[in-house]
Amino acid sequence: MKALIICPADRTKAAFLANHAPLALVPMLGRSLLDLTLAHLANLGAKQVLVLAADRPEKVRAAVSQGEAWGARVEVYPEQRELTVAEARAKYQANGPTGWLPAPHDIVLLDRLPDSEHGLFGNYSDWFDALRDLMADAVQDRIGMREFAPGVFVGLRSQISGDIQLEPPCWIGNYTWIGSGTKIGPNAIVETGCYVDQNAEVTDSFVGPNTYVGALTEVRESFAWGHGLLKWRIGVFSEVTDDFLLNDLTSRARSRKQRAGWVGRIAALLALLLTWPVAVIGWLRHRRSDKPLFAPRVGVRAPVARASRPMETYCYYEMGGFNGFWKRWPELWSIVCGNAAWVGNRPLTPAQAKELTNDFEQLWLAVPPGLFALSDAMGCRDVFGEEAKVHACFYAVQHGWRKDVEVLSRIFRRVFVDKSA
Numbered sequence: 228m229k230a231l232i233i234c235p236a237d238r239t240k241a242a243f244l245a246n247h248a249p250l251a252l253v254p255m256l257g258r259s260l261l262d263l264t265l266a267h268l269a270n271l272g273a274k275q276v277l278v279l280a281a282d283r284p285e286k287v288r289a290a291v292s293q294g295e296a297w298g299a300r301v302e303v304y305p306e307q308r309e310l311t312v313a314e315a316r317a318k319y320q321a322n323g324p325t326g327w328l329p330a331p332h333d334i335v336l337l338d339r340l341p342d343s344e345h346g347l348f349g350n351y352s353d354w355f356d357a358l359r360d361l362m363a364d365a366v367q368d369r370i371g372m373r374e375f376a377p378g379v380f381v382g383l384r385s386q387i388s389g390d391i392q393l394e395p396p397c398w399i400g401n402y403t404w405i406g407s408g409t410k411i412g413p414n415a416i417v418e419t420g421c422y423v424d425q426n427a428e429v430t431d432s433f434v435g436p437n438t439y440v441g442a443l444t445e446v447r448e449s450f451a452w453g454h455g456l457l458k459w460r461i462g463v464f465s466e467v468t469d470d471f472l473l474n475d476l477t478s479r480a481r482s483r484k485q486r487a488g489w490v491g492r493i494a495a496l497l498a499l500l501l502t503w504p505v506a507v508i509g510w511l512r513h514r515r516s517d518k519p520l521f522a523p524r525v526g527v528r529a530p531v532a533r534a535s536r537p538m539e540t541y542c543y544y545e546m547g548g549f550n551g552f553w554k555r556w557p558e559l560w561s562i563v564c565g566n567a568a569w570v571g572n573r574p575l576t577p578a579q580a581k582e583l584t585n586d587f588e589q590l591w592l593a594v595p596p597g598l599f600a601l602s603d604a605m606g607c608r609d610v611f612g613e614e615a616k617v618h619a620c621f622y623a624v625q626h627g628w629r630k631d632v633e634v635l636s637r638i639f640r641r642v643f644v645d646k647s648a
Contacts (some may be wrong), residue, residue: 229327230273231319231334232264235332236281236309238338241348243450243457246436249282249437250348252290253336254418254436256358256365257372257382258399260337260347261290266368267341268299271332277319280583281306312336351450351459355433358416362398371401379412380552382419389520402587404617406442420587422476422524439624474624477586491569495562505546505556510533512548520547521557526574528596538638541566542598543574552642558598570631571597572619573610588616601630604637 229286234251238244244253251261252291261278268276276299280287294301310318312334320327320334339346340357347354362380367370371383378395381387383620385399388407397412399405411417413428416490423429424442434440435452450457453475457464464622468472505519513520521544528539544557561567567574574596583589601622602615609615622630 228272229275230271230279230328230332231277231279231315232261232266232268232280233312233315233334233336234261234280234282234287235338235348236337238348238464240350241354243351243452244348244354245282246455247452249277249280249286251282251287252281253347253354254273254360255340256375256398256416257419258365258563259290260340261287262296262548264335264341265291265294265297265299265301268335270298271328272544273299273332275300276302277316279305279306279325280304325357328585338570346377348367350464351457355450355459358398358433359396359414362396368412369401375399386614386617390597400436402556402613402617404454404614404621420476420585422617434567435478439470439476439621441469441472441474446473470624476590476624492563492565495559495569499559499563502556505553509546509553509556513546516547518547521545522547524574525576526575526596527580527592528574540577543567552603552638555598562598567597568595568597570599570634571595571626572622573597573600573602573615575611583616587620590620591616593623594626599634599638601634604634604641606641 234249238250244250252259255263276294278287278291280300280303288303288365291301291303292340307398315334316406324333337371338348340361345353345357347357366374366380369382370552372380375381375449376393376395379397381399382401384401385403385405387399387405388409390407391405392410394412397415399411399417400419400420400421403417403421405411405423406427408426409423410428411423412430414431417423417429417434418436420437421434421440423434423440426443427440428445428447429440429444431448432444433450435450437601438452440446440596445634448458450459451473454467454473455464456467456473510520523617524545525540527544528541545554546556558567561571572591573593575591580592583591600619602610602618605618607615607618
């Protein structure tokens with residue numbers, strides 16, 4: 228059986244939602260509208276689905292691939308403009324409705340949820356109301372989503388501080404970080420991959436995927452997505468230029484900071500000279516092992532000159548006989564050579580770099596590799612776990628000398644002050 232989907236193109240009353248992606252791919256609690264509709268048609272028996280896309284068809288094609296996720300063959304056809312249902316039927320059902328799903332499922336205009344009579348893009352209230360009404364049912368088909376408390380839904384591998392205030396109904400998507408003192412809800416939707424910093428507030432609002440909400444920032448009756456902020460009740464839009472208030476965690480346009488400058492390199496050389504007994508202690512601890520004292524490692528880093536160049540690899544060393552930070556002592560030489568910085572994201576192997584599957588995770592490589600990382604300062608035990616990825620992405624967006632000082636001071640306290648560290 229066949230079916231056809233018409234992707235919406237121009238909807239002036241929902242223009243903000245189309246800033247980041249076509250309306251067909253607008254996020255609906257962790258899944259796209261097109262994804263939900265394809266799943267619905269597949270359940271009805273569709274084995275071949277034609278998707279007509281006038282707005283950014285290349286993004287639609289990338290999102291659906293060949294349709295394997297729905298057990299159907301999906302083909303995307305670019306159109307010069309959005310066709311009406313009648314025009315699509317005349318163009319694509321020239322041989323009659325034989326072999327197609329029965330009407331109205333044979334041709335679907337993608338402006339509402341499956342089996343719903345309420346349009347989504349007549350105004351922003353329609354779309355936001357649909358999201359709120361969808362929460363209780365959506366938890367059933369979102370992998371890893373759970374009802375954390377009555378009316379409070381939390382996604383897979385999201386990190387939530389223990390002292391936040393959650394007021395139902397609210398939705399927190401997968402791989403999202405919520406800082407301490409934060410208030411989420413009521414009527415709040417925080418999509419996948421967001422970072423809501425300490426003491427922020429999200430009320431009667433939608434936070435788009437991979438968006439950073441800064442500390443003490445209040446998002447009320449608004450859609451916040453990247454740098455954009457829309458008061459959805461009155462339709463007033465503003466671009467927030469302060470990265471400490473709102474930011475797009477997938478943006479690769481930020482200038483890359485240089486690896487350690489001459490001051491940092493000289494400081495690393497002095498640190499090597501002053502702490503040379505560490506190498507002796509490591510050798511004494513490691514002398515009975517058949518492995519080398521200084522084990523070579525291959526790391527991946529982004530080139531300094533241009534973001535479009537491929538990733539570079541470099542060699543650094545770890546020292547046997549130690550665990551924790553002292554194992555990294557040879558990396559001071561990487562700083563001296565200009566291959567790394569005092570503070571950055573921890574170096575990844577080429578295999579680990581390939582596991583960074585989306586733009587959000589690939590922010591790990593947007594800053595130089597560092598001897599110390601924000602994840603170290605926050606006490607992450609798994610250096611390549613989901614929590615470490617969130618911290619790496621956050622540091623990539625917010626890095627600067629103030630953040631570096633904060634990271635170093637936290638690590639100093641953990642090592643020399645906090646005896647339990």
